[in-house]
Amino acid sequence: MTTTDDTTPEDRTTALTGHAGALAVAVARAHGVETMFTLSGAHVFPMYDGAVTADPPMRLLDVRHEQTAAFAAEATGKLTRVPGLAVLTAGPGVTNGVSAIAQAQFAGSPMVVVGGRAPANRWGSGSLQELDQPPIIAPVAKLARTLHTAGDVLPGLDAAFLAARSAHRGPAFVDIPMDELFNTASGPAPGAPVPARIEPDPDALTEVAELLSSAARPVLVLGTDVWADGAEQAALRFAEETGMPTITNGMGRGVLPAGHPLLVTKARGAAFNGSDLVVVVGTPLDFRLGYGVFGGKDGASPAQVVHLADSPGQVSGHADLAGSACGDLTWVLDGVLAAFQDLVRRPDWSGWLADLQDRVAAASARDAALLAAEADPIHPARIYGELVPRLAEDAVVIGDGGDFVSFAGKFVEPRRPGGWLDPGPYGCLGAGLGSAIAARVARPSAQVVLLLGDGAAGFSLMDVDTLVRHRLPVVMVVGNNSAWALEKGPMQMLYGYDVAADLAHRTSYDGVVRALGGAGETVTDPGGIGPALDRAFAADVPYLVNVITDVEAAYPRATFGI
């Protein structure tokens, strides 16, 4: 690729000339991309040539299944808040990435997928993998379009990155016909514009502050977009200055660190049932939050609900809202706080907070017994009893599974934001290895712990091969209950029997990892978990601790999300 400086004083633009793959890499780099996740296909070769000939080269991370490439891009977006980039070859490469793209759309994760596409000059003649892909992707992405010519790549991909990075964030997809991807074009260097911050309506902020000042038992909920929007400091400030009891979910976990006196996630039921005002920030009012209805049991009135969102389209359309505001979440939170502090009436919530704190303490005491359980077969909680004290402050913990991951949500309380990855509202099994690869790359010196149900493990474990080839050590822990437990329990409950819910007895998932060049061990005795984890953290290869757990120890679930 050549770069020319057009240095007339009036027009100091830099022009790029190169094949479309090189131009695409230049755009991605301008938007902060450092790694291209991919699985080979001739339709996208120029993307690789663009990566290896760039100065400096862009890192290529080649995986064993396109779902892993796409989940790695999604996790990169979540962890770094810079769009992750997946390059998927035409046809099946792209369709294998659809679940991860949908997951990114549901979770608001910034990512860009560049798809290969059958050549334009043969379109309609039946060339290999000739599939019109944007119509398949459009329902699950912010943007899905074909860049028809090499000349479209600079502006088209720049626009895709801008869409992915703009609130509400999400996936953007482009495909480029193979003949055009090999073609040369030139154009102005990508501007990589920074998305404009959305200004909230000041009147809406004042109304929310007024609702807050007349609340007796408020609760604050902080979700994924607080982190995605870079509002974690504003959110902590808001919680601490108002003194509101706070519950976190998704990537909002860790905004109030574990043990923070205002963090009442462990008293969630009592907080929501007893509250008269729930202020939900940066997360949809979906099944995870009772569809936005809090309390109202036994003839009591439900709590009033305020929804604060990162963009207009995210404000709930189905919930009965007492107030709402949208925009850049730092501005929203600081704006509500300033308006609240201007009000004469500053309510005293200390009694309400103290009551919830007592409940948190009681719940923690109850948990302590489970975390130390000596049961045989092993209770999954015991794994967290051993893992949590071994986690460093900057650990990245990834959950991929059913009940096993629900237990993680209950027992692993992050000490800082940006280190907890769960599947989010799309709930797609199989993100595990892709997320672990992304985490190891994004946080080279942090602990990376991947928690896998034995069922979930089957979706992506072959990509341990990728960890091995690219020398990416991570710690994997399988909660091996020989079942799809999160489905087995409900089916038993509904039918009194279950089918299609059992897995092979005590499969050696650590053996799979060893066969692929990593290491690991099976643990059947509760006392063996801690030492096995120590060996896993000390290993310099991917290491899987396969813990045989009790299938009867189901997660006590209040909702199945339907």
Ligand SMILES: Cc1ncc(C[n+]2csc(CCOP(=O)(O)OP(=O)(O)O)c2C)c(N)n1
């Ligand atoms: C791609 C995908 N397929 C199926 C499901 C439905 N599902 C949700 S949880 C679950 C069971 C997971 O089993 P496992 O990973 O072993 O965890 P466990 O519940 O046994 O702890 C299934 C099948 C899903 N969420 N995603």
Ligand SMILES: [Mg+2]
């Ligand atoms: Mg299982």
